[in-house]
Amino acid sequence: MITIAAVGDVHLDEAMRGQYRERLAGLPDEADALLLAGDLTKHGTVDEGRVVAEEFRDLGVPVIAVLGNHDHHSDAQKEITELMRGEGITVLEGEGTVVDCPGGRLGVAGVKGFGGGFAGKCATEFGERETKDFVRHGREAAEALGEALRGLDADLLVGLTHYAPVKETLTGEPPEIFPFLGNYLLAEALDDSGAALGVHGHAHAGTECGVTAGGVRVRNVALPVLRRPYALYRLDGAGGG
Amino acid sequence: MAEERPQYKVGRLRRALAEDPRTNELGIEVRVRDRDVHLTGEVACEERRRAVVEVARENLPGHEVYDELTVARIDGDTAEERLP
Ligand SMILES: [Fe+2]
Ligand SMILES: [Fe+2]
Numbered sequence: 001m002i003t004i005a006a007v008g009d010v011h012l013d014e015a016m017r018g019q020y021r022e023r024l025a026g027l028p029d030e031a032d033a034l035l036l037a038g039d040l041t042k043h044g045t046v047d048e049g050r051v052v053a054e055e056f057r058d059l060g061v062p063v064i065a066v067l068g069n070h071d072h073h074s075d076a077q078k079e080i081t082e083l084m085r086g087e088g089i090t091v092l093e094g095e096g097t098v099v100d101c102p103g104g105r106l107g108v109a110g111v112k113g114f115g116g117g118f119a120g121k122c123a124t125e126f127g128e129r130e131t132k133d134f135v136r137h138g139r140e141a142a143e144a145l146g147e148a149l150r151g152l153d154a155d156l157l158v159g160l161t162h163y164a165p166v167k168e169t170l171t172g173e174p175p176e177i178f179p180f181l182g183n184y185l186l187a188e189a190l191d192d193s194g195a196a197l198g199v200h201g202h203a204h205a206g207t208e209c210g211v212t213a214g215g216v217r218v219r220n221v222a223l224p225v226l227r228r229p230y231a232l233y234r235l236d237g238a239g240g241g
Numbered sequence: 242m243a244e245e246r247p248q249y250k251v252g253r254l255r256r257a258l259a260e261d262p263r264t265n266e267l268g269i270e271v272r273v274r275d276r277d278v279h280l281t282g283e284v285a286c287e288e289r290r291r292a293v294v295e296v297a298r299e300n301l302p303g304h305e306v307y308d309e310l311t312v313a314r315i316d317g318d319t320a321e322e323r324l325p
Binding site for chain 1: 262265267268283285286288314315316318319320321322323324325
Protein backbone atom coordinates (compact mmCIF):
# COMPACT_ATOMS: atom_id res chain seq x y z
CA MET A 1 0.00 0.00 0.00
CA ILE A 2 1.03 3.56 -0.66
CA THR A 3 -0.29 6.45 1.42
CA ILE A 4 -0.43 9.91 -0.04
CA ALA A 5 -0.96 13.09 1.95
CA ALA A 6 -2.37 15.96 -0.08
CA VAL A 7 -3.45 19.57 0.37
CA GLY A 8 -3.84 22.66 -1.82
CA ASP A 9 -4.75 26.31 -1.49
CA VAL A 10 -2.83 26.91 1.71
CA HIS A 11 -2.38 30.51 0.46
CA LEU A 12 0.51 31.32 2.76
CA ASP A 13 1.87 34.77 3.36
CA GLU A 14 4.24 36.32 5.88
CA ALA A 15 1.43 36.55 8.50
CA MET A 16 0.89 32.79 8.41
CA ARG A 17 4.50 31.73 8.68
CA GLY A 18 4.91 28.71 10.97
CA GLN A 19 1.20 28.21 11.61
CA TYR A 20 0.69 25.56 8.99
CA ARG A 21 3.99 23.77 9.43
CA GLU A 22 2.99 23.10 13.02
CA ARG A 23 0.34 20.71 11.72
CA LEU A 24 2.73 18.68 9.58
CA ALA A 25 4.87 17.05 12.26
CA GLY A 26 3.07 13.70 12.04
CA LEU A 27 3.57 13.27 8.30
CA PRO A 28 6.52 10.83 8.27
CA ASP A 29 4.49 8.35 10.35
CA GLU A 30 1.39 8.67 8.20
CA ALA A 31 2.35 9.14 4.56
CA ASP A 32 4.86 8.20 1.86
CA ALA A 33 4.69 11.61 0.19
CA LEU A 34 2.98 14.98 0.46
CA LEU A 35 1.34 16.43 -2.66
CA LEU A 36 0.69 20.18 -2.86
CA ALA A 37 -2.06 21.13 -5.31
CA GLY A 38 -1.15 24.77 -5.99
CA ASP A 39 -2.21 28.20 -4.67
CA LEU A 40 0.53 27.88 -2.12
CA THR A 41 0.84 31.67 -1.87
CA LYS A 42 -1.67 34.47 -1.52
CA HIS A 43 -0.37 36.90 -4.15
CA GLY A 44 2.41 34.96 -5.81
CA THR A 45 5.21 37.20 -4.55
CA VAL A 46 8.81 36.08 -4.09
CA ASP A 47 8.53 36.74 -0.33
CA GLU A 48 5.51 34.49 -0.07
CA GLY A 49 7.32 31.88 -2.16
CA ARG A 50 10.08 31.94 0.45
CA VAL A 51 7.53 31.31 3.21
CA VAL A 52 6.18 28.33 1.23
CA ALA A 53 9.65 26.90 0.63
CA GLU A 54 10.50 27.17 4.32
CA GLU A 55 7.14 25.88 5.49
CA PHE A 56 7.39 22.67 3.46
CA ARG A 57 11.12 21.89 3.65
CA ASP A 58 12.58 18.96 5.62
CA LEU A 59 9.26 17.38 6.50
CA GLY A 60 10.66 13.87 6.48
CA VAL A 61 8.65 12.86 3.39
CA PRO A 62 9.13 13.81 -0.27
CA VAL A 63 7.09 16.92 -1.12
CA ILE A 64 5.76 17.21 -4.69
CA ALA A 65 3.98 20.37 -5.82
CA VAL A 66 2.30 22.18 -8.67
CA LEU A 67 1.66 25.92 -8.62
CA GLY A 68 -1.76 27.57 -8.84
CA ASN A 69 -3.17 30.74 -10.36
CA HIS A 70 -2.37 32.78 -7.24
CA ASP A 71 1.26 31.68 -7.50
CA HIS A 72 1.31 33.27 -10.97
CA HIS A 73 -0.32 36.55 -9.93
CA SER A 74 2.95 38.51 -9.54
CA ASP A 75 4.70 36.91 -12.53
CA ALA A 76 7.20 35.41 -10.10
CA GLN A 77 6.36 31.74 -10.69
CA LYS A 78 9.92 30.99 -11.86
CA GLU A 79 11.46 32.51 -8.73
CA ILE A 80 8.93 30.73 -6.48
CA THR A 81 9.70 27.44 -8.22
CA GLU A 82 13.44 27.98 -7.73
CA LEU A 83 13.03 28.84 -4.04
CA MET A 84 10.99 25.68 -3.48
CA ARG A 85 13.41 23.49 -5.42
CA GLY A 86 16.23 25.01 -3.40
CA GLU A 87 14.61 23.55 -0.29
CA GLY A 88 14.28 20.10 -1.85
CA ILE A 89 10.65 20.36 -2.95
CA THR A 90 9.80 18.84 -6.34
CA VAL A 91 7.82 21.34 -8.43
CA LEU A 92 6.12 19.89 -11.49
CA GLU A 93 4.85 21.66 -14.60
CA GLY A 94 4.34 19.13 -17.34
CA GLU A 95 6.76 16.69 -15.75
CA GLY A 96 6.63 13.57 -13.65
CA THR A 97 8.59 12.11 -10.78
CA VAL A 98 8.82 8.68 -9.16
CA VAL A 99 9.07 8.08 -5.42
CA ASP A 100 10.26 4.71 -4.17
CA CYS A 101 7.92 3.80 -1.33
CA PRO A 102 7.95 0.61 0.77
CA GLY A 103 4.61 -0.28 -0.86
CA GLY A 104 5.75 0.28 -4.45
CA ARG A 105 6.84 3.01 -6.84
CA LEU A 106 4.60 6.07 -6.74
CA GLY A 107 4.57 8.07 -9.98
CA VAL A 108 3.26 11.63 -9.86
CA ALA A 109 2.81 13.86 -12.90
CA GLY A 110 1.76 17.46 -12.43
CA VAL A 111 0.54 20.56 -14.22
CA LYS A 112 -1.17 23.70 -13.02
CA GLY A 113 -3.89 23.05 -15.58
CA PHE A 114 -6.40 25.72 -16.53
CA GLY A 115 -10.07 26.49 -17.12
CA GLY A 116 -12.03 25.70 -20.23
CA GLY A 117 -15.01 23.88 -18.86
CA PHE A 118 -16.51 20.46 -19.07
CA ALA A 119 -17.58 18.17 -21.89
CA GLY A 120 -20.53 19.55 -23.81
CA LYS A 121 -20.32 22.92 -22.04
CA CYS A 122 -16.79 23.96 -22.74
CA ALA A 123 -15.17 26.83 -24.61
CA THR A 124 -13.71 26.09 -28.05
CA GLU A 125 -10.76 27.43 -29.99
CA PHE A 126 -12.87 29.68 -32.14
CA GLY A 127 -13.29 33.41 -32.58
CA GLU A 128 -11.23 36.13 -30.95
CA ARG A 129 -7.54 35.69 -30.31
CA GLU A 130 -8.17 36.07 -26.55
CA THR A 131 -10.70 33.22 -26.54
CA LYS A 132 -8.45 30.96 -28.55
CA ASP A 133 -5.48 31.69 -26.27
CA PHE A 134 -7.59 30.84 -23.20
CA VAL A 135 -8.82 27.56 -24.63
CA ARG A 136 -5.42 26.59 -26.03
CA HIS A 137 -3.71 27.11 -22.66
CA GLY A 138 -6.17 24.63 -21.11
CA ARG A 139 -5.71 22.08 -23.86
CA GLU A 140 -1.91 22.27 -23.80
CA ALA A 141 -1.86 21.80 -20.02
CA ALA A 142 -3.97 18.64 -20.35
CA GLU A 143 -1.75 17.31 -23.13
CA ALA A 144 1.31 17.92 -20.98
CA LEU A 145 -0.29 16.06 -18.08
CA GLY A 146 -1.12 13.04 -20.26
CA GLU A 147 2.34 12.95 -21.74
CA ALA A 148 4.02 13.21 -18.34
CA LEU A 149 1.82 10.44 -16.90
CA ARG A 150 2.50 8.10 -19.81
CA GLY A 151 6.23 8.72 -19.45
CA LEU A 152 6.31 7.39 -15.89
CA ASP A 153 7.40 3.87 -14.98
CA ALA A 154 5.67 3.22 -11.64
CA ASP A 155 3.28 0.93 -9.79
CA LEU A 156 0.79 3.66 -9.02
CA LEU A 157 0.10 6.80 -11.05
CA VAL A 158 -1.30 10.03 -9.65
CA GLY A 159 -2.15 13.18 -11.63
CA LEU A 160 -1.61 16.38 -9.65
CA THR A 161 -3.22 19.62 -10.86
CA HIS A 162 -4.45 22.90 -9.46
CA TYR A 163 -7.51 23.20 -11.72
CA ALA A 164 -10.21 20.53 -11.53
CA PRO A 165 -10.47 17.66 -14.01
CA VAL A 166 -14.14 16.94 -13.21
CA LYS A 167 -17.11 19.02 -12.14
CA GLU A 168 -18.30 16.74 -9.32
CA THR A 169 -15.66 18.16 -7.02
CA LEU A 170 -16.87 21.69 -7.85
CA THR A 171 -20.25 21.06 -6.26
CA GLY A 172 -20.89 24.06 -4.03
CA GLU A 173 -19.34 26.53 -6.46
CA PRO A 174 -21.67 28.58 -8.68
CA PRO A 175 -22.11 26.65 -11.97
CA GLU A 176 -21.61 29.90 -13.92
CA ILE A 177 -17.91 29.88 -13.02
CA PHE A 178 -17.21 26.18 -13.70
CA PRO A 179 -15.41 27.07 -16.98
CA PHE A 180 -12.87 28.99 -14.87
CA LEU A 181 -12.42 26.23 -12.35
CA GLY A 182 -11.41 23.28 -14.47
CA ASN A 183 -11.12 21.48 -17.74
CA TYR A 184 -12.45 18.04 -18.69
CA LEU A 185 -9.40 17.40 -20.89
CA LEU A 186 -7.45 16.90 -17.64
CA ALA A 187 -9.82 14.02 -16.80
CA GLU A 188 -9.33 12.56 -20.25
CA ALA A 189 -5.58 12.63 -19.63
CA LEU A 190 -6.05 10.76 -16.34
CA ASP A 191 -8.30 8.18 -18.01
CA ASP A 192 -6.01 7.61 -20.98
CA SER A 193 -2.89 7.05 -18.91
CA GLY A 194 -4.09 4.54 -16.35
CA ALA A 195 -3.87 6.92 -13.41
CA ALA A 196 -5.29 5.68 -10.11
CA LEU A 197 -6.06 9.11 -8.66
CA GLY A 198 -6.38 12.76 -9.65
CA VAL A 199 -5.67 15.38 -6.99
CA HIS A 200 -6.55 19.05 -7.44
CA GLY A 201 -7.35 22.25 -5.56
CA HIS A 202 -8.62 25.70 -6.63
CA ALA A 203 -12.32 25.18 -5.85
CA HIS A 204 -12.47 26.46 -2.26
CA ALA A 205 -16.24 26.01 -2.05
CA GLY A 206 -16.29 22.65 -3.81
CA THR A 207 -16.44 19.13 -2.41
CA GLU A 208 -13.77 16.53 -1.84
CA CYS A 209 -14.81 13.48 -3.84
CA GLY A 210 -15.43 12.90 -7.53
CA VAL A 211 -14.67 10.45 -10.30
CA THR A 212 -13.81 10.72 -14.01
CA ALA A 213 -15.89 9.20 -16.80
CA GLY A 214 -13.32 6.41 -16.94
CA GLY A 215 -13.59 5.68 -13.21
CA VAL A 216 -10.46 7.42 -11.95
CA ARG A 217 -11.03 8.85 -8.50
CA VAL A 218 -10.63 12.59 -8.12
CA ARG A 219 -10.09 14.44 -4.86
CA ASN A 220 -10.37 18.20 -4.30
CA VAL A 221 -7.87 18.87 -1.54
CA ALA A 222 -8.30 22.65 -1.27
CA LEU A 223 -7.70 23.44 2.41
CA PRO A 224 -11.10 25.13 2.92
CA VAL A 225 -12.75 21.98 1.55
CA LEU A 226 -10.73 19.57 3.70
CA ARG A 227 -11.07 21.49 7.00
CA ARG A 228 -8.14 19.40 8.15
CA PRO A 229 -4.42 20.03 7.57
CA TYR A 230 -4.21 17.46 4.75
CA ALA A 231 -6.03 14.47 3.35
CA LEU A 232 -4.59 10.97 3.49
CA TYR A 233 -5.32 8.52 0.69
CA ARG A 234 -4.22 4.90 0.91
CA LEU A 235 -3.92 3.11 -2.41
CA ASP A 236 -2.79 -0.22 -3.73
CA GLY A 237 0.46 0.00 -5.67
CA ALA A 238 -0.18 -2.79 -8.20
CA GLY A 239 3.37 -4.07 -7.97
CA GLY A 240 3.80 -3.38 -4.27
CA GLY A 241 3.01 -5.33 -1.10
CA MET B 242 -26.46 61.32 -10.05
CA ALA B 243 -28.60 58.19 -10.05
CA GLU B 244 -27.94 55.69 -7.29
CA GLU B 245 -25.90 52.70 -8.52
CA ARG B 246 -28.06 49.59 -8.71
CA PRO B 247 -27.38 46.95 -6.03
CA GLN B 248 -26.40 44.35 -8.65
CA TYR B 249 -23.59 46.62 -9.88
CA LYS B 250 -22.48 47.42 -6.35
CA VAL B 251 -22.16 43.68 -5.75
CA GLY B 252 -20.21 43.21 -8.98
CA ARG B 253 -17.90 46.12 -8.25
CA LEU B 254 -17.18 45.06 -4.68
CA ARG B 255 -16.58 41.42 -5.64
CA ARG B 256 -14.08 42.61 -8.24
CA ALA B 257 -12.39 44.88 -5.71
CA LEU B 258 -12.11 42.03 -3.19
CA ALA B 259 -10.49 39.84 -5.84
CA GLU B 260 -8.15 42.50 -7.23
CA ASP B 261 -7.17 44.55 -4.16
CA PRO B 262 -3.77 43.25 -2.98
CA ARG B 263 -4.91 43.56 0.64
CA THR B 264 -7.52 40.88 0.04
CA ASN B 265 -7.29 38.97 -3.28
CA GLU B 266 -10.26 37.01 -2.03
CA LEU B 267 -12.25 35.32 -4.78
CA GLY B 268 -14.79 33.49 -2.67
CA ILE B 269 -16.59 36.22 -0.72
CA GLU B 270 -20.35 36.41 -1.18
CA VAL B 271 -21.72 39.96 -1.22
CA ARG B 272 -25.37 40.90 -0.76
CA VAL B 273 -26.57 44.50 -0.93
CA ARG B 274 -29.97 45.60 0.28
CA ASP B 275 -30.60 49.34 0.46
CA ARG B 276 -27.66 50.63 2.51
CA ASP B 277 -26.85 47.26 4.07
CA VAL B 278 -23.96 45.17 2.78
CA HIS B 279 -23.66 41.59 4.00
CA LEU B 280 -20.40 39.71 3.55
CA THR B 281 -20.37 35.93 3.87
CA GLY B 282 -17.84 33.26 3.04
CA GLU B 283 -14.63 31.92 4.44
CA VAL B 284 -11.23 33.53 4.97
CA ALA B 285 -8.00 31.99 6.24
CA CYS B 286 -7.39 34.14 9.33
CA GLU B 287 -8.64 37.11 11.38
CA GLU B 288 -6.24 39.48 9.66
CA ARG B 289 -7.76 38.70 6.26
CA ARG B 290 -11.23 39.07 7.67
CA ARG B 291 -10.38 42.61 8.77
CA ALA B 292 -8.91 43.36 5.33
CA VAL B 293 -12.08 42.19 3.56
CA VAL B 294 -14.28 44.39 5.73
CA GLU B 295 -11.91 47.35 5.26
CA VAL B 296 -11.98 47.04 1.44
CA ALA B 297 -15.78 46.70 1.51
CA ARG B 298 -16.18 49.86 3.63
CA GLU B 299 -13.87 51.83 1.32
CA ASN B 300 -15.71 50.69 -1.80
CA LEU B 301 -19.20 51.35 -0.54
CA PRO B 302 -19.00 54.48 1.62
CA GLY B 303 -22.23 55.43 3.33
CA HIS B 304 -23.21 51.78 3.63
CA GLU B 305 -23.42 49.62 6.71
CA VAL B 306 -21.08 46.64 6.22
CA TYR B 307 -22.03 43.50 8.12
CA ASP B 308 -19.24 41.02 8.73
CA GLU B 309 -20.74 37.54 8.55
CA LEU B 310 -17.47 35.96 7.44
CA THR B 311 -16.09 32.81 9.00
CA VAL B 312 -12.46 31.96 9.59
CA ALA B 313 -11.56 28.59 8.10
CA ARG B 314 -10.80 25.79 10.52
CA ILE B 315 -8.06 23.37 9.58
CA ASP B 316 -7.76 21.47 12.83
CA GLY B 317 -9.86 18.48 11.77
CA ASP B 318 -8.66 14.92 12.15
CA THR B 319 -6.49 13.60 9.31
CA ALA B 320 -8.35 10.29 9.06
CA GLU B 321 -7.17 8.32 6.04
CA GLU B 322 -9.38 7.19 3.19
CA ARG B 323 -8.72 3.81 1.67
CA LEU B 324 -9.13 3.75 -2.11
CA PRO B 325 -9.49 0.17 -3.32
FE1 LIG C 1 -6.97 28.92 -4.07
FE1 LIG D 1 -6.72 28.75 -7.48
